[in-house]
Amino acid sequence: MDLNNVAVAIRPRNHWEAIDLGFRLAREHWWPLFGVWVCVLMPFATLIHLLLREHLGWALFAVWWFKPLADRALLLVLSRAVFGAVPGVWETLKLLPKALGGGILHSLTLSRFDLARNFNLPVWQLEGLTGASRRQRIRIIERRTRRAAIWNSIACWHFEAAIFFGLCLLTLSMIPQQLGETFSLWAWFESMPAWLELTRNGFYVLAVLVVEPFFVAAGFSLYLNRRTVLEGWDIEIAFRRMSARLAIETGNESP
Numbered sequence: 001m002d003l004n005n006v007a008v009a010i011r012p013r014n015h016w017e018a019i020d021l022g023f024r025l026a027r028e029h030w031w032p033l034f035g036v037w038v039c040v041l042m043p044f045a046t047l048i049h050l051l052l053r054e055h056l057g058w059a060l061f062a063v064w065w066f067k068p069l070a071d072r073a074l075l076l077v078l079s080r081a082v083f084g085a086v087p088g089v090w091e092t093l094k095l096l097p098k099a100l101g102g103g104i105l106h107s108l109t110l111s112r113f114d115l116a117r118n119f120n121l122p123v124w125q126l127e128g129l130t131g132a133s134r135r136q137r138i139r140i141i142e143r144r145t146r147r148a149a150i151w152n153s154i155a156c157w158h159f160e161a162a163i164f165f166g167l168c169l170l171t172l173s174m175i176p177q178q179l180g181e182t183f184s185l186w187a188w189f190e191s192m193p194a195w196l197e198l199t200r201n202g203f204y205v206l207a208v209l210v211v212e213p214f215f216v217a218a219g220f221s222l223y224l225n226r227r228t229v230l231e232g233w234d235i236e237i238a239f240r241r242m243s244a245r246l247a248i249e250t251g252n253e254s255p
Contacts, residue, residue: 118219
């Protein structure tokens with residue numbers, strides 16, 4: 001990482017400031033971030049629904065289960081944007097196969113239910129460690145920060161659920177009264193017509209489309225903040241700037 005090109009103010013922050021910084025990163029780089037997210041999530045969700053068109057409930061589950069893989073595309077954009085090299089959509093898609101190279105099985109099995117997975121993802125994807133070195137690194141990174149990462153996950157999941165159930169309730173409120181006895185909110189998770197299942201699944205994909213970039217950005221910002229504290233990035237940057245300023249002053253004073 002070239003700290004000379006960092007595009008955000010590097011300083012130790014408390015956990016909530018770090019999460020807020022992540023949300024700001026997502027808003028500032030919304031075009032490449034959401035552009036890549038649409039190009040990754042929508043084709044994937046469409047393919048899943050085509051393969052499981054007779055079992056749309058399982059299709060919804062598959063979209064949820066494979067989210068950690070799709071999150072890597074978002075982290076790829078953020079990890080470059082924070083160091084001043086915002087990649088375009090096409091450039092990110094070309095780099096994506098390499099980003100999917102490590103820890104796929106672990107992401108979909110042992111760590112799938114880890115509430116701090118968005119915080120640990122940069123270690124898996126960006127640091128290139130393996131085995132015991134990676135496990136030790138994750139333990140160090142998680143100290144004093146894991147709880148904040150878990151609360152960030154819980155908050156983002158509540159936002160996702162609010163969007164999903166809100167859209168479901170809005171749709172139910174628009175169904176004619178003569179059909180209202182047939183449909184209820186619980187009916188969205190029981191036997192229902194295929195068109196209603198597709199509508200429900202589409203609402204979930206839309207909720208993920210909106211919330212997931214903020215979820216990943218907040219986890220990445222917590223990771224950057226933890227490394228700043230552990231490795232003294234703010235001090236290193238301050239010394240580099242002081243050295244550069246002294247070099248300029250010395251050069252101006254020389255005959």
